[in-house]
Structures are given as C-alpha cells and as structure tokens.
Amino acid sequence: QQQVKQSPQSLIVQKGGIPIINCAYENTAFDYFPWYQQFPGKGPALLIAIRPDVSEKKEGRFTISFNKSAKQFSLHIMDSQPGDSATYFCAASKLPSNTGKLIFGQGTTLQVKP
Amino acid sequence: EPEVTQTPSHQVTQMGQEVILRCVPISNHLYFYWYRQILGQKVEFLVSFYNNEISEKSEIFDDQFSVERPDGSNFTLKIRSTKLEDSAMYFCASKGGQETQYFGPGTRLLVL
Numbered sequence: 001q002q003q004v005k006q007s008p009q010s011l012i013v014q015k016g017g018i019p020i021i022n023c024a025y026e027n028t029a030f031d032y033f034p035w036y037q038q039f040p041g042k043g044p045a046l047l048i049a050i051r052p053d054v055s056e057k058k059e060g061r062f063t064i065s066f067n068k069s070a071k072q073f074s075l076h077i078m079d080s081q082p083g084d085s086a087t088y089f090c091a092a093s094k095l096p097s098n099t100g101k102l103i104f105g106q107g108t109t110l111q112v113k114p
Numbered sequence: 115e116p117e118v119t120q121t122p123s124h125q126v127t128q129m130g131q132e133v134i135l136r137c138v139p140i141s142n143h144l145y146f147y148w149y150r151q152i153l154g155q156k157v158e159f160l161v162s163f164y165n166n167e168i169s170e171k172s173e174i175f176d177d178q179f180s181v182e183r184p185d186g187s188n189f190t191l192k193i194r195s196t197k198l199e200d201s202a203m204y205f206c207a208s209k210g211g212q213e214t215q216y217f218g219p220g221t222r223l224l225v226l
Contacts, residue, residue: 032213034213034214036157036217041219041220042219042220043118043205043207043217043218043219043220044157044205044217045217046214046215046216049213049214089156089157093213095213099145099162099164099169099170100145100162100209100213100215101147101159101162101170102147102149102157102159102215103159104156104157104158104159105156106155106156107155107156107157
C-alpha cells in the first residue's frame with residue numbers, strides 16, 4: 001500500500017529527445033507527488049511536483065502527467081540536454097500531516113548523449 | 115538561498131561504534147526528516163520530527179537509532195551500535211509550512 005513503483009530503471013536518449021519516466025502508486029490517500037533530481041554525490045533536489053486536482057503541470061522543459069484513476073504519473077523532459085543526465089526519483093506523500101514523509105520510487109538513471 | 119547542511123560529509127567507523135550525524139535545517143522550518151540511501155537503491159524514510167518529538171518512524175528506525183534537536187538549530191541522528199548494514203548515505207531534510215522538503219548533501223557512512 002505504501003509502495004511507489006518506478007520504471008524504467010535506466011534510460012538512454014539522444015540530446016533533444018523526450019525521456020519519459022513512469023510511476024505508479026497504490027495508496028489513494030497520497031495527494032502530493034514530487035519528482036526529485038539527484039546528481040552523483042549530492043542530495044535529491046525538487047524538480048517539479050503535482051497535486052491530484054490537476055492532470056498536468058509544466059515547468060520549463062519538465063512536465064508531469066497525472067492519471068488519478070489509473071494511479072499513475074509520469075515525468076517528461078522536453079528537449080533533453082546532457083546536463084539532464086542524473087537519477088530521477090518520483091515520490092508520494094500524504095498532506096497535510098505532521099509527517100508528510102516521502103515514499104520514493106526506485107529511481108531512474110537517465111543518460112542524455114550529446 | 116537557504117540550504118540544509120550536513121556534517122560530516124563522510125564517516126568511517128568500526129562495527130559496534132556509536133556515530134552522530136549532524137544537520138542544520140533551514141531556519142524557520144518546522145518539520146525535519148532523516149532518510150537513507152543504500153548504494154544504488156532508493157531513498158528510504160527513517161524518521162520525521164515535529165514540535166520537538168518524533169512524529170513518525172519507519173521499521174528501519176529501531177532502538178539503535180535516536181534523533182535530537184539539542185539547541186534549536188541542529189538536528190542529529192545517532193546510531194548507538196553500528197552494524198555493517200548501516201552503511202549508506204544519510205540525508206537530512208527540512209520543510210516549512212509548504213509541501214517541499216529540502217534535502218542536504220548527505221553523509222556517507224561506512225561501517226567496517
């Protein structure tokens with residue numbers, strides 16, 4: 001019930017391509033879905049997040065698509081660049097609460113080739 | 115821009131020894147967290163802390179672990195008797211009244 005499943009595990013695209021990373025959750029009480037970007041040796045950094053009252057959110061080249069009925073959400077990176085090469089984690093949380101703990105997916109290692 | 119800081123960046127210890135990992139959350143944040151990431155695996159929740167007490171802890175956070183906010187600025191994670199399987203990257207995070215958790219750079223703990 002607490003799991004968030006993420007796929008694929010790794011992804012290689014050419015510069016300019018549109019990598020898509022998918023996540024699925026089980027707990028319908030989750031109402032906050034962030035994506036974090038992590039570079040080697042660094043902590044996760046928030047990239048973009050969505051609440052379930054909208055089906056899509058776009059910030060710059062990053063877009064989240066959200067399908068509440070299917071309990072799935074995905075990250076699209078438009079015009080991907082070599083600098084986007086990193087590990088991406090989806091997560092889910094229940095807000096508001098005194099914890100708001102994040103449940104992370106397994107992560108996707110993205111490589112964008114020049 | 116305010117950020118979460120963590121010390122030390124690396125810690126090597128012998129099995130059975132006590133370690134204390136330190137974090138300075140973003141000032142005026144109210145919620146504090148520890149997560150860990152075993153090499154190559156996902157980030158896992160350990161514990162959350164709010165209003166000077168633990169608000170939730172995971173199954174990983176057993177009696178060997180404790181957290182403290184000793185002076186209103188630092189937030190520490192203590193592992194009393196380290197095991198080999200405690201080797202991981204430990205991340206501190208903090209959150210204000212909004213949704214976003216801000217993560218520190220992590221402490222890489224190696225238990226020998």
